[in-house]
Amino acid sequence: MRSEPADATDPALETVRPGQPTPGSVGRVGPGAHEGLADPTGTGRRQRHELWMRRALEVAVTGPTRPDAAVGDDDVPVGAVLYGPDGTELAIGRNERELTGDPTAHAEVLALRRAAQRSGRWRLDGCTLVVTLEPCTMCAGALVLARVSTVVFGAWEPKTGAAGSLWDVLRDRRLNHRPEVYGGVLETETAAVLRAFFR
Numbered sequence: 001m002r003s004e005p006a007d008a009t010d011p012a013l014e015t016v017r018p019g020q021p022t023p024g025s026v027g028r029v030g031p032g033a034h035e036g037l038a039d040p041t042g043t044g045r046r047q048r049h050e051l052w053m054r055r056a057l058e059v060a061v062t063g064p065t066r067p068d069a070a071v072g073d074d075d076v077p078v079g080a081v082l083y084g085p086d087g088t089e090l091a092i093g094r095n096e097r098e099l100t101g102d103p104t105a106h107a108e109v110l111a112l113r114r115a116a117q118r119s120g121r122w123r124l125d126g127c128t129l130v131v132t133l134e135p136c137t138m139c140a141g142a143l144v145l146a147r148v149s150t151v152v153f154g155a156w157e158p159k160t161g162a163a164g165s166l167w168d169v170l171r172d173r174r175l176n177h178r179p180e181v182y183g184g185v186l187e188t189e190t191a192a193v194l195r196a197f198f199r
């Protein structure tokens with residue numbers, strides 16, 4: 001039994017590699033546990049995550065609110081898609097911080113808000129949030145508060161990432177809800193979209 005670290009980063013999680021589930025998720029009841037039983041190799045899960053990430057990339061590039069408008073706006077192209085427990089698409093979000101002048105208008109937050117509005121409840125347990133970039137502290141916090149079961153992200157964000165890079169809000173053992181996390185899914189493709197924007 002190890003003692004809990006004083007800071008926000010759990011050293012035990014440094015061994016977690018991209019694409020690997022959270023250690024604490026083993027044996028937990030939830031979609032991740034179910035998937036583990038149904039598909040012990042994880043191949044089907046990885047394929048599903050990649051399929052979903054391609055959809056998130058599409059959202060990042062085209063945007064949900066103005067699909068007719070060529071995305072020539074100033075917003076960093078980050079896309080998020082929320083999937084229900086049965087894999088249906090519940091909501092999408094694209095970073096709209098510049099478009100709306102809202103500092104909280106990150107892709108993940110917008111997808112969570114839309115899904116919650118539609119379902120009429122704040123609890124989104126059983127759901128999977130797929131986003132093209134590692135979530136920041138605000139979005140990671142919102143994902144925990146919404147009780148999202150699984151978070152899948154693309155490119156790592158060493159400067160602000162709160163899902164393993166700079167912090168690990170999603171897997172902080174002091175919090176009573178910890179989603180399963182899969183990072184670096186289609187990392188090359190998701191990073192390329194961001195690089196193209198900043199070039």
Ligand SMILES: [Zn+2]
Nearest residue numbers: 106135136139
């Ligand atoms: Zn964010």
